Each structure stands twice: as C-alpha cells, then as structure tokens.
Amino acid sequence: MFQEPPGHFACTAVSFGLPVETIFIILGIDVLMDMARTSVNVIGNCLATAVIARSENEFNDEVARNLALNRGKYPKFNYSA
Secondary structure, eight states, X not given: OOOOOTTHHXXXXXXXXXXXXXXXHHHHHHXXXXXXXXXXXXXXXXXXXXXXXXXXXXXXXXXXXXXXXXXXOOOOOOOOO
C-alpha cells in the first residue's frame, strides 16, 4: 500500500496557500468532536431500539430493571416455555 512521506500534507497545504497551523488545530479538535458525535449516535441507536421494542411489546421492563439494579449481572433465563 502506498504511504505518503511525512510532511506531504503540509507541503500540499502550503502550495495552495492554506495556513498549516490552523488546519492542524482544526483536525485536532475534530478528533474530540468525532468522539462526541459517536457517543450521541450510539445513545440514539439504543434509544430507538428500546422504543421500537416497546412498541412491539418485546421490551421486558422487569428484565431491564433487574439489569439496571444488578449493575449488569444477567438474570438466568428459563428458555423452556
């Protein structure tokens, strides 16, 4: 796979007359903003899943409450119905 030499981005930015320091600051801040966007996306997906499951009567409030109170310890399910 082709690897660009170090400084290739900076040389390209300078050749277009762009401020290199500003670009690197923006890229550094974007890493943190990307983490925040990902967190919001994951929370939204979990919430949507719970809403859809509840609307289809597939969400079990008792199991969810037990999971929350037991801090993640899964209850033993009885699969023989």
